[in-house]
Amino acid sequence: MSQVIQVRDVARTFTVRRKKGLLRADRLVVEAVRDLTFDVAAGEFVGYLGPNGAGKSTTIKMLTGILAPSAGRIRVAGLDPSRRRTALARRVGVVFGQRTTLWWDLPLKDSFTLVRHLYRVDRERHRARLAELCEVLDLGPFLHKPVRQLSLGQRMRGDIAAALLHDPPVLILDEPTIGLDVVTKAAVRGFLRGLNAERGTTVLLTTHDLGDIERLCRRVMLIDHGRLAFDGTVDQLMATAPEETSIEDVVTRLYTGAAPETPRA
């Protein structure tokens, strides 16, 4: 199987100035991510879990080229993300649940047209893909509304569509179900499941919602204090604490206790 994402011995540090009295400040080095090594193969659906401040967003920012690693090597769809951001954007769709990539004052449909120009998608291909996405994500009722008038769930569906209009083989999502009601959440999950199963899109998703993990991910990676603490299937995750019955309890144990050895071969 070909590896779509390759992360080797990656570290990312931030230097922050900490005030010490009126005139003095010292520098503090924060190791957001360290010794991070993993692969994601084509067609996998992987959940990326971790407590607040564990290093998830830093990882996603490095995978999408927003941040360069301080050490190590990253390849996504064959490219070094921080050096080839434009080329990468054509091969990878990215969705940030906490902020939109759509144009706030424009009708949703116009944002999609801009995305078509940005990625230089052929007009006919765009039309066909947009029609498909409108149907499965039910965008029709608000396609002509300005983005600022959309509800969170509508905006999220719009953002997911925008990320997929150019039909990238890889989709990276940072908390895509945050703040969504149970019905919208189920619709988004159903869409992502179909995308992975039917189109073979490789999906990596960060979430604090363990329902996303249970319902979508065959594989889970758990990061804690910047290091990969677990990498395996959901069943293997559950087996790390056989006395617990819910995934919430198992993950709480992992967040608060000693991390187990990773079971992946």
Ligand SMILES: Nc1ncnc2c1ncn2[C@@H]1O[C@H](COP(=O)(O)OP(=O)(O)OP(=O)(O)O)[C@@H](O)[C@H]1O
């Ligand atoms: N730009 C920055 N400057 C300084 N420190 C940073 C910066 N970005 C992240 N950090 C630090 O790096 C660590 C990892 O942060 P990161 O945002 O990757 O965590 P996270 O797992 O995404 O957390 P959350 O679940 O709360 O979103 C934290 O200690 C954070 O304070």
